[in-house]
Amino acid sequence: MPKADKDIARIGEIDVEVNRRDIKNIHLSVLPPNGRVRLSVPTKTSEQAIRLAIVNKLAWIKKQQADFAGQERQSVREMVNGECHYLWGRKYRLKVTDAKGKYVVQAKVNGKLELAVAESTSIDNKLKLLNRFYRDEMQHSLVKLLPAWQKKLGIEANSLNTKKMKTKWGSCNIQVKRIWLNLELAKKPPECMEYILVHELIHLLERHHNQRFRSLMDKHMPNWRERRDLLNSLPLAYEDWSY
Structure with a gap:
């Protein structure tokens, strides 16, 4: 770089x-x-x-x-009943229940995000379970998206992973062809994660955000600006991002 x-x-x-x-x-x-x-x-x-x-x-x-x-922000996470959480752009209300076996997180059709844990589970461990759930959701979606877009673009990343990122939606190490996506994308509408995925893959064709990069985005995802604007308009994470 x-x-x-x-x-x-x-x-x-x-x-x-x-x-x-x-x-x-x-x-x-x-x-x-x-x-x-x-x-x-x-x-x-x-x-x-x-x-x-x-x-x-x-x-x-x-x-x-x-x-x-003026942008809406999520409140500090306390992991209590009734707290608002997002999954793929939809708002859910957290319901914490007593686990009868394995700890699980499930998104229900009634708008509840059920978290089954032991009563003594700490806030940090509840958050870890929730983030694991978000990571699984993203990986499940990427199983289909990544091969389809790599075929369309005629390129292939050596690895693609997810992690918490404080200032970026995604990153691409061009030398080793490694892509990272922000775990927060699981909270946004699916088209937002797809936009970031394509954005980072195209960096394997063009390093800089120049006219060639924009032309490639226009060619392969003509509505990328609308997707970008949607992503930037949604509620920010509760963390105070700093660089």
Whole structure:
């Protein structure tokens, strides 16, 4: 991956993380959950060019930050009866029951997410069980999605796994062809996870988010922007994402 030197620039009331990288173009991002601003620039970009790139986008940056500030967030997880949880975009109410054998998590058609555990089970262990359930759900879905998309794109990842990620929906190590997907995607509508999967697979064809990358996305998933916007509009996780 290209090496980066990080610095912080302050423009007005906005702090911007500036990353100097071995890239050709300037990329500006406003990141969840709190609207942190990141600017990636070619290594030899002047301070004046950096300031100009930020100033020209100040209105857009403030709008993005305002959108994040007003976005719905899930409450801190207490794993108690009636607590709201999501699975594939649908809202469920948690129902904690006494386990009669193996600890299990089941999504019911009545909108209940049943968690069968011993009464003494800690919140952390309940969360571990729930995350294992989300991981199983994602893996079950990926069994069909991954081969279909690899065939369509004419590429193949060496490995694809899921894990908790604090600032990204997915990542791709191009050198070893390893893809990671954020476990939070199990809470979003299925088309959101499929979008992130395709996004990361296409990085095996094009490393950068440039015009070629966007053209490949347009060709293979014409509605990817709608899927991206849907994903970004949904409730954020209860964690305070930091980078």
